[in-house]
Amino acid sequence: MKKYYVNNRAQSNGDHEVHQEGCRYMPSDKKYLGEFSTCTGAVKEAKKTYSTANGCKTCSEPCHTS
Numbered sequence: 001m002k003k004y005y006v007n008n009r010a011q012s013n014g015d016h017e018v019h020q021e022g023c024r025y026m027p028s029d030k031k032y033l034g035e036f037s038t039c040t041g042a043v044k045e046a047k048k049t050y051s052t053a054n055g056c057k058t059c060s061e062p063c064h065t066s
């Protein structure tokens with residue numbers, strides 16, 4: 001299980017990126033989502049807060065869609 005966080009600040013395209021603990025792009029202004037075995041569950045959780053949540057291209061590539 002890995003800890004996941006969502007960026008409280010949107011990217012320029014409006015997405016709120018979801019990061020796995022240890023990602024080098026981890027933002028300082030973030031919300032803890034919980035522990036998940038894959039990014040799928042983390043993004044689903046993040047979407048409760050931000051409907052535009054999306055996986056980080058670097059640490060959660062399988063969940064990166066835009």
Ligand SMILES: [Zn+2]
Nearest residue numbers: 019023056059
């Ligand atoms: Zn990341």
